[in-house]
Amino acid sequence: MQLLTAAKAGKHVYENTIHKIGNAPFARELRHKYTIKDIFVRYWYKFLEMYAHIDIRDSIINNVNRMIACKDFSYGYVFYECPNCDHYHISGLSCHSRFCASCGKIYRERRANEIAKKCLNVPHRQFVFSIAEKLRIYFRLYRDLYHELFKAVDDVFVYLIQGKSKIAKNDDRELGYISFLHTFGRDLKFNPHILSLLCRLFLFISLLYFLNTISF
Numbered sequence: 429m430q431l432l433t434a435a436k437a438g439k440h441v442y443e444n445t446i447h448k449i450g451n452a453p454f455a456r457e458l459r460h461k462y463t464i465k466d467i468f469v470r471y472w473y474k475f476l477e478m479y480a481h482i483d484i485r486d487s488i489i490n491n492v493n494r495m496i497a498c499k500d501f502s503y504g505y506v507f508y509e510c511p512n513c514d515h516y517h518i519s520g521l522s523c524h525s526r527f528c529a530s531c532g533k534i535y536r537e538r539r540a541n542e543i544a545k546k547c548l549n550v551p552h553r554q555f556v557f558s559i560a561e562k563l564r565i566y567f568r569l570y571r572d573l574y575h576e577l578f579k580a581v582d583d584v585f586v587y588l589i590q591g592k593s594k595i596a597k598n599d600d601r602e603l604g605y606i607s608f609l610h611t612f613g614r615d616l617k618f619n620p621h622i623l624s625l626l627c628r629l630f631l632f633i634s635l636l637y638f639l640n641t642i643s644f
Contacts, residue, residue: 464529469496491527498523498531543606551628557581558621567620574609574620581607581622 472492476484497503499520509516526532557577559567567573585603605626613619 465495465498468492472496491525494523494525495528495531498525498528547606547625548627552625553628555581555624555626556621557584557624558619561619564618564620568618577609577620577622578607581624585624585626 476489499522501518501520504521506519506521507516508519522528522531524531526535557580559577567577585605603626605624607622607624609620609622611618611620613621
């Protein structure tokens with residue numbers, strides 16, 4: 429009945445309805461395919477009981493619980509109905525957590541678009557600044573130290589590039605770049621590191637020459 433109603437509303441609505449049905453929890457389970465949320469729904473509370481002796485930060489527990497409850501109709505929903513036909517759509521309330529695979533994706537896309545607007549339309553270089561493995565435990569215990577990583581990166585750029593430019597000194601200009609903090613590596617192990625985007629092409633020959641002499 430749902431597919432018949434969707435088919436009357438048009439091809440786009442019909443295809444979207446098929447996609448939603450195919451992505452429903454019962455359909456994924458029949459295909460033995462599970463999302464990250466499915467894994468947390470099944471094992472999160474067992475994990476908390478098993479590792480109750482571990483001090484897990486409240487923010488972690490809060491974000492996981494929000495992700496589990498994301499778009500759960502029991503926590504509220506929005507009902508849309510077309511005034512010209514009987515077609516309707518129900519959407520569960522989003523959790524707006526960056527940890528959520530769905531809401532976090534939307535946040536990342538919006539954030540990336542906002543950052544792209546601030547960048548010059550020229551090639552950029554990416555720099556990765558990491559720290560020794562033996563020192564990482566201190567950043568995990570004392571999270572206020574993260575801002576020291578950004579300060580250290582700024583000191584490096586100022587010394588290597590801005591400090592070498594006569595134009596920057598004479599005109600009192602400052603180097604611009606964008607930095608991000610990643611607290612985990614690709615292997616999901618704790619590895620705080622800074623990713624910095626720096627404009628590769630400069631309007632001033634002295635800066636361009638110096639940047640090209642850096643070994644990447």
